[in-house]
Amino acid sequence: MPYEHPLSPVAPTATSRLWTAGASGGVAVLVMAVLAVMKPELAGWLAAGAAAVILATWLVNRTPPAPVDISELDGGAVDLGPDAALLGDVFEALDDPLFIISGGEADDIAGRRIALANAAARELFRLGGTGAGLLVSVIREPRVLEAVDDALFEGVAGAVEYVGGGAQERHWRALIRPLPAREANDWGGGALALLALRDETDVRRMEKMRVDFLANASHELRTPLASLSGFIETLKGHAKDDPKARDKFLDIMAVQADRMRRLVADLLSLSRIELNEHIAPLGRVNLARATADVVDAVSVISRERQVTIKAELPHGGSAVTGDRDEIAQVVQNLIDNALKYSSAGGTIEVGIEIDRTLDEAMSSRMAEGNRLSLATPDREAGQRYAVVTVRDHGPGMAREHLPRLTERFYRVEGQKSGDRQGTGLGLAIVRHIIIRHRGGLSVDSAPGQGAIFAACFPLAPTSES
Numbered sequence: 001m002p003y004e005h006p007l008s009p010v011a012p013t014a015t016s017r018l019w020t021a022g023a024s025g026g027v028a029v030l031v032m033a034v035l036a037v038m039k040p041e042l043a044g045w046l047a048a049g050a051a052a053v054i055l056a057t058w059l060v061n062r063t064p065p066a067p068v069d070i071s072e073l074d075g076g077a078v079d080l081g082p083d084a085a086l087l088g089d090v091f092e093a094l095d096d097p098l099f100i101i102s103g104g105e106a107d108d109i110a111g112r113r114i115a116l117a118n119a120a121a122r123e124l125f126r127l128g129g130t131g132a133g134l135l136v137s138v139i140r141e142p143r144v145l146e147a148v149d150d151a152l153f154e155g156v157a158g159a160v161e162y163v164g165g166g167a168q169e170r171h172w173r174a175l176i177r178p179l180p181a182r183e184a185n186d187w188g189g190g191a192l193a194l195l196a197l198r199d200e201t202d203v204r205r206m207e208k209m210r211v212d213f214l215a216n217a218s219h220e221l222r223t224p225l226a227s228l229s230g231f232i233e234t235l236k237g238h239a240k241d242d243p244k245a246r247d248k249f250l251d252i253m254a255v256q257a258d259r260m261r262r263l264v265a266d267l268l269s270l271s272r273i274e275l276n277e278h279i280a281p282l283g284r285v286n287l288a289r290a291t292a293d294v295v296d297a298v299s300v301i302s303r304e305r306q307v308t309i310k311a312e313l314p315h316g317g318s319a320v321t322g323d324r325d326e327i328a329q330v331v332q333n334l335i336d337n338a339l340k341y342s343s344a345g346g347t348i349e350v351g352i353e354i355d356r357t358l359d360e361a362m363s364s365r366m367a368e369g370n371r372l373s374l375a376t377p378d379r380e381a382g383q384r385y386a387v388v389t390v391r392d393h394g395p396g397m398a399r400e401h402l403p404r405l406t407e408r409f410y411r412v413e414g415q416k417s418g419d420r421q422g423t424g425l426g427l428a429i430v431r432h433i434i435i436r437h438r439g440g441l442s443v444d445s446a447p448g449q450g451a452i453f454a455a456c457f458p459l460a461p462t463s464e465s
Contacts, residue, residue: 103152147176177196354386373442387455441453
């Protein structure tokens with residue numbers, strides 16, 4: 001329907017339309033009468049024309065005026081009629097979180113209130129009802145609050161980029177725009193501003209993935225590439241006629257090429273996991289069965305290294321929420337790490353604990369060891385966890401090494417990792433997978449006592465719940 005500004009002097013009313021129709025009709029009749037006197041033979045035709053003009057004029061004046069552009073109105077209320085409900089539906093349906101902020105008094109910092117929030121904002125910040133409440137209780141970024149004040153009291157639009165808190169790092173772009181002030185109402189009226197949040201996490205992660213991949217690949221691939229180039233030159237020279245040297249160099253080249261292959265595969269895997277880290281998986285995984293499959297898969301390597309793997313796994317109740325391939329990768333990387341630091345004749349113990357609280361899942365498991373949390377999930381009321389633990393009896397680690405275990409390519413100095421060299425990315429991949437699953441990762445270790453890694457995953461809801 002057309003918009004009418006109630007204060008506009010040009011907005012026609014029913015009375016003004018009737019007067020206009022009457023005046024127009026009167027002028028038409030007068031003109032026709034004069035012509036009829038001058039041309040009597042046309043009197044009949046002129047009378048019919050006068051009636052048509054009167055009818056047409058009335059219809060034109062009866063037609064509502066053209067729609068008014070709201071942006072051109074100089075203040076005053078605009079009656080949107082049924083379109084107000086449509087605009088409300090659009091506000092609710094937008095994917096970006098939106099807030100209408102009420103300013104209150106300029107010198108009252110606590111007066112910045114959320115007058116209205118759309119469905120995306122209420123879901124993101126877990127707000128009830130219309131989302132009304134204090135702005136500072138929802139968004140604590142000082143630069144965003146300052147930009148909101150500028151929009152409310154200075155009429156200045158702004159944009160702020162910031163990183164949200166929590167276990168899952170998310171990049172946000174806050175867009176703030178001033179709105180026309182309103183009279184007193186349920187939320188206090190006065191100055192108003194629009195605050196829109198745009199999630200730019202995917203864009204930032206892709207950029208970071210590209211930069212990190214190039215930096216890591218160029219750094220870590222340099223050594224095996226240099227080794228391959230050197231051996232190729234040697235084989236092209238005096239070693240090409242020495243079968244024994246040639247076979248030795250070819251074996252070394254095969255090892256270096258395999259190392260590059262594993263390094264590229266781990267870098268791509270890590271980049272892919274980081275890219276989707278803020279999107280929690282929704283599958284249902286039997287943790288005990290996935291762990292048993294991994295133990296069977298690494299049994300060939302453990303026999304070659306003369307290391308025994310003892311697995312104590314429950315028969316039921318270990319269903320967790322997650323992605324099966326990624327959970328299996330967590331277990332495999334933890335067992336691979338234990339194998340690298342276990343000597344011949346050693347033992348690796350794998351176990352699963354069911355129905356643990358967050359505090360129980362992240363508690364210490366070594367009486368005299370050093371414990372550190374490498375990833376801690378956000379605390380959620382009533383959430384229970386299943387924990388998979390992997391213990392080795394290798395050389396162990398001093399406390400100062402624990403915080404850096406999940407860094408890329410970090411290795412504890414002075415420790416031998418056996419013949420099977422890793423890429424230095426295994427624990428980094430484990431941490432990012434666990435963060436994506438909203439789980440936790442902890443380590444207990446001490447020199448001479450080995451290490452215990454514990455990875456917890458949220459239990460899947462039961463059919464009753």
